[in-house]
Amino acid sequence: MLEHLGSFERTHYCGEISEKDVGKEVRVAGWVDTTRDHGGVVFTDLRDRTGKVQIVFSPEISEELVEKAKKLRHEFVIAVKGEVRRRPPGTENPKLKTGEFEIYARELQILNRSLPLPFPVEDEVKVSEEVRLKYRFLDLRRPKMAQNIIFRHRMYQVVREVFNREGFIEIETPYLTKSTPEGARDFLVPSRIYPGKFYALPQSPQLFKQILMVSGFDKYYQIARCFRDEDLRADRQPEFTQIDFEMSFVRERDVMEVAEKVLRALYRELLGIEIGEIPVISYDEAMERFGTDRPDTRFGLELKNITDIAQKCNFKVFRSVAEKGGIVKAINFEGGAELSRKEIDELTKFVGIYGAKGLAWIKVLPEGKLQSPIVKFFTEEEINEILRRLNAKPGDILFFVADKPDVVNAALSNLRLRLGKMAGLIDEGKVNVLWVVDFPMFEWNEEEERWEALHHPFTSPREEDVDKLLEAPGEVRARAYDMVLNGVEIGGGSIRIHREDVQEKVFKVIGLSDEEAKERFGFLLEALKYGAPPHGGMAFGLDRLCAIMRGEESIRDVIAFPKTQRGQCLLTGAPDTVRKEQLEELHIEVKEGEEEA
RNA sequence: GGGGACGUAGUUCAGUUCUGGUUAGAACGCCGGCCUGUCACGCCGGAGGUCGCGGGUUCGAGUCCCGUCGUCCCCGCCA
Numbered sequence: 001m002l003e004h005l006g007s008f009e010r011t012h013y014c015g016e017i018s019e020k021d022v023g024k025e026v027r028v029a030g031w032v033d034t035t036r037d038h039g040g041v042v043f044t045d046l047r048d049r050t051g052k053v054q055i056v057f058s059p060e061i062s063e064e065l066v067e068k069a070k071k072l073r074h075e076f077v078i079a080v081k082g083e084v085r086r087r088p089p090g091t092e093n094p095k096l097k098t099g100e101f102e103i104y105a106r107e108l109q110i111l112n113r114s115l116p117l118p119f120p121v122e123d124e125v126k127v128s129e130e131v132r133l134k135y136r137f138l139d140l141r142r143p144k145m146a147q148n149i150i151f152r153h154r155m156y157q158v159v160r161e162v163f164n165r166e167g168f169i170e171i172e173t174p175y176l177t178k179s180t181p182e183g184a185r186d187f188l189v190p191s192r193i194y195p196g197k198f199y200a201l202p203q204s205p206q207l208f209k210q211i212l213m214v215s216g217f218d219k220y221y222q223i224a225r226c227f228r229d230e231d232l233r234a235d236r237q238p239e240f241t242q243i244d245f246e247m248s249f250v251r252e253r254d255v256m257e258v259a260e261k262v263l264r265a266l267y268r269e270l271l272g273i274e275i276g277e278i279p280v281i282s283y284d285e286a287m288e289r290f291g292t293d294r295p296d297t298r299f300g301l302e303l304k305n306i307t308d309i310a311q312k313c314n315f316k317v318f319r320s321v322a323e324k325g326g327i328v329k330a331i332n333f334e335g336g337a338e339l340s341r342k343e344i345d346e347l348t349k350f351v352g353i354y355g356a357k358g359l360a361w362i363k364v365l366p367e368g369k370l371q372s373p374i375v376k377f378f379t380e381e382e383i384n385e386i387l388r389r390l391n392a393k394p395g396d397i398l399f400f401v402a403d404k405p406d407v408v409n410a411a412l413s414n415l416r417l418r419l420g421k422m423a424g425l426i427d428e429g430k431v432n433v434l435w436v437v438d439f440p441m442f443e444w445n446e447e448e449e450r451w452e453a454l455h456h457p458f459t460s461p462r463e464e465d466v467d468k469l470l471e472a473p474g475e476v477r478a479r480a481y482d483m484v485l486n487g488v489e490i491g492g493g494s495i496r497i498h499r500e501d502v503q504e505k506v507f508k509v510i511g512l513s514d515e516e517a518k519e520r521f522g523f524l525l526e527a528l529k530y531g532a533p534p535h536g537g538m539a540f541g542l543d544r545l546c547a548i549m550r551g552e553e554s555i556r557d558v559i560a561f562p563k564t565q566r567g568q569c570l571l572t573g574a575p576d577t578v579r580k581e582q583l584e585e586l587h588i589e590v591k592e593g594e595e596e597a
Numbered sequence: 598g599g600g601g602a603c604g605u606a607g608u609u610c611a612g613u614u615c616u617g618g619u620u621a622g623a624a625c626g627c628c629g630g631c632c633u634g635u636c637a638c639g640c641c642g643g644a645g646g647u648c649g650c651g652g653g654u655u656c657g658a659g660u661c662c663c664g665u666c667g668u669c670c671c672c673g674c675c676a
Contacts, residue, residue: 058634128604
């Protein structure tokens with residue numbers, strides 16, 4: 001039954017049949033989307049990656065041909081030779097790009113069959129992700145998914161165009177490299193030649209690109225795969241792609257300008273959107289106003305600090321928090337006074353996820369009266385100052401969280417997002433980009449009782465802070481910058497340390513002994529001794545950016561073959577056990593009872 | 598490591614708790630037949646189920662209990 005391609009040569013893609021082809025003989029090939037058998041005439045929608053076109057099999061051409069066409073089923077692979085005709089008046093299909101035309105088939109080759117499908121190949125498919133991932137080859141035939149993947153391809157091209165035009169050199173860095181402590185868990189690759197030794201897959205090309213600067217390449221870029229063995233989320237995969245670049249003899253602004261060029265080109269050329277001036281705000285300001293270093297500034301509902309009032313008030317919950325170094329912040333959910341007790345309870349539960357022990361509230365009723373479980377603890381002056389500071393009007397509800405700063409900020413920044421969504425305050429059409437700068441260099445890790453690099457330990461401190469590195473690490477500011485798009489961190493970078501003495505100091509602050517530093521990063525320290533130029537760079541998260549630009553919720557929908565939340569590839573079944581001989585060659589023994597069936 | 602939602606034909610779901618009871622339904626898809634302008638074609642007929650898996654309670658379990666596996670969302674984690 002199946003036929004060979006023979007001398008068939010495709011002349012057109014399905015989705016590209018147009019006015020100029022009318023009357024011409026064309027040859028198309030693809031997958032059978034649907035067939036409609038009318039007894040006499042048979043209609044088939046033929047699909048390839050460009051779209052669909054209707055094929056007509058008519059008994060007026062050949063009874064035999066129609067009989068053959070009746071055998072077509074979903075996703076059969078066929079090649080068709082026929083004449084493009086304008087459809088008879090009244091039978092045009094406005095839903096199809098090619099809906100004014102159709103191909104009158106003269107020849108039909110059935111090249112392959114398909115089993116009945118586990119799910120229909122169409123955009124509005126309501127099927128579990130589990131099934132989609134198992135049959136990813138079918139999922140990727142769905143026009144929306146195919147377009148996502150093609151869009152991603154076009155992103156690579158635009159990115160390369162910009163960097164090439166700006167004089168950057170594309171260089172590949174190794175995937176088999178050295179494990180580095182600090183940061184995420186590494187994926188390890190055992191060495192066959194060196195028993196007991198391991199390569200690590202890179203968490204980023206960071207160290208290699210810095211070394212390339214020392215080598216004098218001056219401007220480097222790469223669309224690089226990165227690997228991190230951490231738990232997954234909707235926006236996190238164990239392997240992901242970065243648009244990575246690095247430049248020598250630059251300051252923050254130079255790097256940021258290149259990044260802006262890349263982002264602007266992507267939006268202009270792929271979506272026809274011009275991105276305007278990109279504002280810059282400090283980390284401190286972002287934390288104060290939004291409670292996060294990646295604020296979504298498409299809407300208001302900003303946080304207000306009332307710790308000073310809390311310190312003096314008679315509400316013990318607030319006051320004791322303030323006295324212990326905690327803070328109290330509040331948010332005015334305008335027009336929210338109609339929230340029910342149940343809804344408030346739900347929001348209380350919601351902030352609990354982020355560690356908040358409670359959610360205090362004050363309703364300003366339409367007639368101006370206050371309703372709240374906590375007003376009785378405050379003087380009239382204090383209440384008036386709170387209302388003034390939050391710009392509260394009748395009909396509003398104020399929410400308060402008191403706790404350690406990170407808990408308050410996490411709880412309220414997430415509450416802000418939730419309320420913004422709930423009230424429909426977020427304009428999904430907006431493209432809101434901003435820079436966050438002036439990050440602290442270090443963060444105190446309470447569990448490990450040591451300072452940690454907030455960005456990474458190769459980030460340069462500000463010149464004027466270098467002297468404070470050892471005495472007051474908490475006050476040191478980093479020369480780092482993050483790019484935030486609609487509340488998503490899409491990229492980040494920094495001016496790096498190019499002096500060995502400064503790099504050693506930073507290692508010391510984060511508790512890395514000289515020996516350890518040498519052991520793990522000796523090659524970097526060594527390189528810094530041989531004429532390392534001042535340099536800096538940045539990396540964009542390509543998957544996230546692609547997902548945002550395509551309006552997808554999950555980066556899995558812009559990755560051809562993603563992993564599940566437990567890190568499995570449902571298509572191939574990875575990870576999987578390997579043969580005993582393979583393990584032996586690698587000098588690896590799996591502990592008894594820890595093997596999965 | 599923790600919290601939550603879900604798991605029943607190929608697929609999406611109903612049935613599941615309060616209230617366990619003979620033969621587990623629907624839609625789409627699939628198979629067969631009819632139909633010359635459909636495009637979510639239409640009409641007639643048919644097949645298709647280890648109710649995720651294991652154990653328990655019971656005269657009797659899709660339904661109740663315990664465990665386990667899987668998918669998704671979140672917290673921790675992700676320099």
